[in-house]
Amino acid sequence: MLQYFKALNEALQRANFALPTLIVDKARLDVNLAQVKHMLSPKVNSRLVVKSLGSIELLKYIAKQLNCSRFMVFHLPHIPPVLDTFPQANILLGKPMPIKAVQSFYAKNEQRLKAPIQWLIDSIERLHQYLELAKVLNSKLLINIEIDVGLHRGGIQDLIQFRELLNLIQDHPKHLQFSGLMGYDAHVGKIPKILQSTEKTFELSQAQYKKYIKCLANEYQMFNQADLCFNGAGSPTFSLHTKRSICNDISFGSMLLKPADFDLPTLVDFQPTIWIATPVLKKLPTTQIPGLALLEKAPTHKNAVFVYGGYWMANYVYPKGAKTNALYGRSSNQELVNVPKSSDIKIDDFVFLQPTQSEAVISQFEQIWLYSGKTFTPWETFRA
Numbered sequence: 162m163l164q165y166f167k168a169l170n171e172a173l174q175r176a177n178f179a180l181p182t183l184i185v186d187k188a189r190l191d192v193n194l195a196q197v198k199h200m201l202s203p204k205v206n207s208r209l210v211v212k213s214l215g216s217i218e219l220l221k222y223i224a225k226q227l228n229c230s231r232f233m234v235f236h237l238p239h240i241p242p243v244l245d246t247f248p249q250a251n252i253l254l255g256k257p258m259p260i261k262a263v264q265s266f267y268a269k270n271e272q273r274l275k276a277p278i279q280w281l282i283d284s285i286e287r288l289h290q291y292l293e294l295a296k297v298l299n300s301k302l303l304i305n306i307e308i309d310v311g312l313h314r315g316g317i318q319d320l321i322q323f324r325e326l327l328n329l330i331q332d333h334p335k336h337l338q339f340s341g342l343m344g345y346d347a348h349v350g351k352i353p354k355i356l357q358s359t360e361k362t363f364e365l366s367q368a369q370y371k372k373y374i375k376c377l378a379n380e381y382q383m384f385n386q387a388d389l390c391f392n393g394a395g396s397p398t399f400s401l402h403t404k405r406s407i408c409n410d411i412s413f414g415s416m417l418l419k420p421a422d423f424d425l426p427t428l429v430d431f432q433p434t435i436w437i438a439t440p441v442l443k444k445l446p447t448t449q450i451p452g453l454a455l456l457e458k459a460p461t462h463k464n465a466v467f468v469y470g471g472y473w474m475a476n477y478v479y480p481k482g483a484k485t486n487a488l489y490g491r492s493s494n495q496e497l498v499n500v501p502k503s504s505d506i507k508i509d510d511f512v513f514l515q516p517t518q519s520e521a522v523i524s525q526f527e528q529i530w531l532y533s534g535k536t537f538t539p540w541e542t543f544r545a
């Protein structure tokens with residue numbers, strides 16, 4: 162990767178970049194998209210996780226490549242731009258929204274009442290709130306039920322709650338329409354292997370999911386299963402779902418950019434694609450710790466550089482061996498980074514970081530710069 166970052170540093174300087182810059186490498190993104198196409202059966206629908214991709218242009222590029230018009234949304238202001246960009250979009254909320262937020266969303270966006278937005282419901286109390294809102298709006302809301310398949314982040318936990326929700330939906334066909342289930346299984350793969358294998362944890366979570374589908378088939382034939390969205394996965398379990406899954410709708414986002422938190426055994430076939438590049442402002446022969454005379458004179462084996470900005474949710478990846486200094490501390494303004502004395506990095510060169518997650522980092526930048534090997538194209542993020 163050293164040659165890669167050297168070339169990227171030169172390309173950025175040739176193009177006169179001089180501020181912290183968020184970069185997505187197009188060639189690497191294309192490899193990840195090809196990998197998804199290779200792994201995913203055409204029978205399963207893909208759903209792009211909007212928060213993890215953070216830019217309409219990026220979503221447009223990916224949606225086109227994957228022929229996908231399904232989106233998972235976690236923040237209500239993201240819904241209008243997604244619907245405007247993708248008129249065929251089907252939206253599934255990734256978390257239950259407070260009723261007042263939904264009320265104010267429809268007050269501002271009355272025309273969106275016709276759009277297929279599946280609202281996520283995790284309890285009977287919340288379903289009653291949505292029913293009351295649907296009556297006030299004189300409309301019908303799509304209801305997707307969050308089920309707990311082992312993550313224990315909320316969602317219903319048993320068939321008693323499930324039947325209670327379905328019965329209420331069934332009793333109000335004018336205002337509520339059942340649209341499917343959402344069972345997120347991010348815990349699979351995080352359980353120490355010594356306690357339980359990933360395959361076993363996945364099997365157990367799928368068995369939980371199956372329990373609800375079976376109940377639907379046996380007791381609620383009025384809901385046509387072919388029309389329902391059985392959503393699951395997320396990047397950490399994507400590859401498991403491509404082998405065998407009860408779900409017909411698979412969400413993913415982060416793995417296409419593969420920030421450092423997604424360096425997982427289940428995602429070995431994906432490549433890191435997103436970097437922060439930031440210029441060196443100053444270079445010092447040694448790290449001087451303010452106020453500590455003893456340490457000020459201590460010889461160090463590393464140079465210290467100060468970079469533009471810092472303290473992002475990201476790891477320094479270039480120059481090799483670059484590290485923040487725990488004694489000196491972090492800074493969002495100009496961060497001290499220790500680099501090996503052997504590094505030839507100089508003022509105005511770029512250092513590179515790999516975000517640990519895409520969701521928080523993308524929203525700190527106004528643009529993603531799509532790097533094609535030669536050119537940089539700006540894509541606005543949701544922040545712009």
Ligand SMILES: Cc1ncc(COP(=O)(O)O)c(C=O)c1O
Nearest residue numbers: 210213345395396412413414415
């Ligand atoms: C409900 C749900 N599904 C899927 C995802 C997966 O998103 P990603 O693929 O970006 O990890 C998340 C992430 O927070 C989620 O909460």
